[in-house]
Amino acid sequence: MAALRKLLSSVLLAVLLISETNAIPSSAPYSHATHHRRTVGRRALKLEHYNPPSTFETFGEGLVQAATFAPGGLDTEARTYAATKLKVDYNTVEFRSGFTRDKARHGYVRQKINGIPVANAVANVAYMDNKVVTFGSSFVKPSCNIDKIADPKPTVDLKDVLSKIEEQLEGKYNNQPISLQYLARPxxxxxxxxxxxxxxxxxxxxxxxFVDAHSGELLSATDFTYQASYRVLPIQKQDLRGGLELLVDPHDPIASPNGWHLLRGVATTTTSGNNAIALKASQTNLTSQSADGLIFDYPYDTSQEPATTINIDAARTNAFYIANRVHDLAYRYGFTESAFNYQVEGDFSKGGKGGDRVYISVQDSTGVDNANFAVGPDGLSGTARVYIWDKTTPKRDGSLDNAILVHELTHGITSRLTGGGTASCLQSLESRGLGEGWSDALAEWTEQKDGVVRDYVLGDYVLNNTAGIRNKPYSVSKDVNPLTYANVADDFEVHTTGEIWANTLHNIYAKLVEKHGWSSTAMTNPDGSEGNIVYLHIFIDALSLQPCNPTFVQARDAWIQADFNRYGGANKCLLWKGFADKGLGVQAGNYVNDFSVPNDCA
Structure with a gap:
């Protein structure tokens, strides 16, 4: 027993970080970021979700490696740095995933105890030119009481309790590999x-x-589905009041070099391709071309209900277009094969697992007045379900509201880029709120038509209400939208929280466009210096830098570091002032506003 205790002691992992003089540590973690309970399913099952407190540091120009440092590949380097930084045994750190984008390299590792990975204990390190620029960690430090670490040999066979777990979660085991892991508890x-x-x-x-291997009880669960539970429905970018247009060859040849209608080397003539498939009810119920040459020309008859044949075809066509368009747009800004995007085939030999295009189910019969997106980790397809809205006569179709689709698809981008493709690192209440904010922010970004930044109201068309479905419009005016970081504490709900982050980003966007101007080709050309291009680069880059289950403060720090990585900190003070204006200044934390900026930005 003494020998066993000694062995276990050697794998207890410390989370205390080494202090560097140029580090900017995030505020101490707080409860909403680590621990919450939620109700799932029709039976109202109550699930506990716990995330070990995360730490996050940014290092500006980067930390020069020790003289003994010898590059050995991202796998080895990420494990070595995490082990050294956290003062743990190298063999207790497991490489999870990684990728290289532009000049930045991102490595994601997780903790092991007794040779078994800890599900909710991860770390991420980013390099620029072999210098460490960010490090985040939610590695756990188990209690000094060794008996609090469960025995590594299961005493309950999963097959004996699987039916009970399936009943509790109202689903079935989907034949994906089952693994044995440790789970840190509150x-x-x-x-x-x-x-x-x-x-x-x-x-x-x-x-x-996560089923206890000694008791057979369901302890917790990662939820891969993001529910757009707005007051009535999400926002649209353009709606039928603007009229449909026949667009010619809209695919991006860089992001989709084989077009949108080639699947495993075979050309398709339906709403099915390498990036996405748009269907109704089943994978065989697709829309076919209306004329030879991949012409999908289906007008929408607003005098008829959505479920009429021609309107169904218009819905599938638009959903297929938007899903592919978001794929191509996000690809241009870094959501590529190696960075865990959604595509079927070998991802053109550029990395990634493949086999995971996005499914869009239009006029889905499982709901009404809503939409959702089950993200799925890299290698497993994500599924968006878009419903019919019944607040008007005739009813209106969410698949013809572009922002609904953009919002849902953005969950796939943010969930995969945060944490290295696992889709499990936006699970805390606060980080899920950030996810809702990012989704609104990207939907708004796609809607901009010029450099004038106007107040942004969501959901006015389908709701048939000019006030929209948010508490306040997104606005640079504090009279119109006074929300600040401190308001997170007022009503901690993911969509309400998301409004605060989205409004903060609305103001950051306005400042960048005011300073750098606006590009009309930003969706297909990310190489410009205009403000909307700079904004989206920082937006996407920061997702890969931030830690698992980030807080507002950590997400802010990731934006500051992302600007340094890509633009040498050219927008540092602009960003700090924008965040500080919304209460996310240097000393912000624990939902207490701070409006200060670094001394060199005062």
Whole structure:
């Protein structure tokens, strides 16, 4: 027993970080960022979700490696740095994933105890020119009481309790690999769990369940589905009041070199391709070309209900177009094969797992007045379900509201880029709120038609209400939208929280466009210096830098570092002033506003 205790002691992992003089540490973690309970399913099952507190540091120009440092590949370097930084055994750090984009390299690792990975203990390190520029960690420090670490040998066979877990989560095991992992618990203990995916395609639920390997109880679950639970519905970018247009060859030849209608080397003539498939009810219920030459020309009859044949075809065509357009846009700004994007084939030999195009189910029968997106980790397809809205006569179709689709698809971008493709690193209440904010912000970005930054109201068309479905319009005017960081504490709900972050980003966007101007070709040409281009580069870059389950403060720090990485800090003071104006100044934390900026920005 003494020998066992000595062995276990050697793998207890410390989370205390080495202090560097040029580090800018985020504020101490707080409860909403680590621990919450949520109700899932029709049976109102109450699930506990715990994320070990995360730390995050940015290092500006970067930390020069020790003289003994010898590059050995991202796998080795990320493990070595994390082990050294956290003062743990190299063999207790496991490489999870990584990629290189532009000059930056991103490595994601996770903690192991007794040779078993810890599901909710991860770290990420980013390099620029072999210098470390960011480090985030949610590695856990188990209690000094060794008995709080569960025995590594299971005593409950998952197959004996799987039916119970399926019933609890109202789904079925989806045949994805089952693994044995440790799970850090709020009381400082570490449970041994079977990790198994439970899915229900009919209602679009998808969980990775963590089942105690000694008791058989369901302890927690990662929720891969993002529910756009707005007051009535999400926003649209353009709606039918603007009229449909026949666009010719809209694919981006860089992002989709084989077009949108080539699947495993075979040309398609339906709303199905390498990046996405738009369907109704089943994979065989697609829209076919209306004329030879891949012409999908289906007008929408606003006098008829959405479920008429021609309107269904218009819905599938628009959903297919938007999904591909978002794929191409995000690709241009860094959401590529190696960075865990959604595509089917070999991802053109550029990395990634492939086999995971996006499914869009239009006029989905499982809901109304809503939309959602089950993200899926790299290698497994994400599924968006878009519903009919019944607040008008005739009813209106969410698949013809572009911002609904952009909002949902953005969940796939943010969830995969945060944490290295696992889709499990936006699970805390605060980080899910950030996710809703990013989704609104990208939808708004795609809607901009010039350099004038106007107030932005969501959902006025389908809701048929000029006030829209948010509490306040997104605005640079504090009279119109006075929300600040401190308001997070007022009503901690993911969509309400998302409004605060989205309004903060609305103001950052306005400042960048005011300073750098606006580009009309930003969606297809990310090489310009205009403000909307700079904004989206920082937006996307920061997602890969931030830690698992980030807080507002950590997301802010990732933006500051992303600007330094790409633009040498040219926008540092602009960003700091923009964040500080919304209460996210240098000393912000624990939902207490701070309006200060660094001394060199005062």
């Amino acid at each position: 009381d400082g203990s570490v449970a041994l769990v079977h990790a198994v995916q439970i899915q229900n395609e009919q209602v679009n639920s998808w969980y990775e369940a």
